[in-house]
Amino acid sequence: MTDSCGYVSSAIVDRGTFYAVYLYTNNSLKSQTSEDASASDVTSRAGDNAKETLSLLATDLGAASETDLRCYLLKKVARDLQDSRGNLDIVELSMGDKVSTPMACLHQAFWKDVGLAKKDNHAYVLCFVAADDGTLDLFFSDIETFGRALVPSLADAESEFQKTLKENMENWHHICVSYISRCLRALGEDVATLLHCALNDGSVVIDIPNPEERGDFIVH
Known part of the structure; x- marks a missing residue:
């Protein structure tokens, strides 16, 4: 749950683990409609020859912290697509106390369809967020393997996999960490x-x- 300002509720913050899933699009065509660029769940970054966007598919983060995360990730997707094992970064997110909090974020990116033309690339970005206490470092391999195992379901149409995807992502900490x-x-x-x-x-x-x-x- 989030409050009226879009911050994560204290009950969810106490749990301390979150997830987010995005659809990444990189279009070399500059004629993309302004309506797409202005959508509340889309963040874009325009370059000389390309426009990159991250569209939110699913998350349990509040609006403020999710926006912080999305803006940060947009600069990292290209690197993630070069190494699908994932990358771990510390990201400042606006959490329940409305104060910027350093959180650990393990993020992976997988091409949606490797056969797509270069001018219209799409990829899925998976993010696992937890307190900066070393947990993601210690269980990096388990979480990376877990994310990779979701790739087959990511290949389906968004409407088909969302329910199963949310159930899996909501339980990532239970599956990848709590088994110990x-x-x-x-x-x-x-x-x-x-x-x-x-x-x-x-x-x-x-x-x-x-x-x-x-x-x-x-x-x-």
């Missing part, structure tokens, strides 16, 4: 055995009856 806590809880005192085997290049067979908890061990 769940694994430790499931192992209990047996974690000592696991660590001993790891130090001695041993192997263990883990039998977890709960299918959801078992999935944490299999995936990661």
Whole structure:
């Protein structure tokens, strides 16, 4: 939820993790209509020979912080498209206390259709936002893999994937980060055995009856 000024509510800020998904367009034609450029959910950057836009598809950020993020990302998409593993930056966002707050943002970009002509390129940009506490650094590989796994659904029409996309993106922290806590809880005192085997290049067979908890061990 956001307040009347578009800031993120304190309840959401307390959670501390957010996401945003954009459609990036790079048109070399200068005749793009002014209506597109003035839309509230579109940010554009015009160059000598191209106009770049980021259109918001889905997010749980407030309007003020999302606008901060979008303006920042527009300058980074070209770099992200060269390296789809993603890039991690610290971005100043307007959060619940209406004060600019440094937040960590892992962002990835994937071409929507590699067969499109150079003059009309489209790409999806995925952003994972969390407090600047080292979490995104520590789980960079997990989050990067998670984002890449969403590429097949991104290839579908926007109206088709939005519901599933939102569900996945809303749970990115639960899937990519919180599994560590769940694994430790499931192992209990047996974690000592696991660590001993790891130090001695041993192997263990883990039998977890709960299918959801078992999935944490299999995936990661």
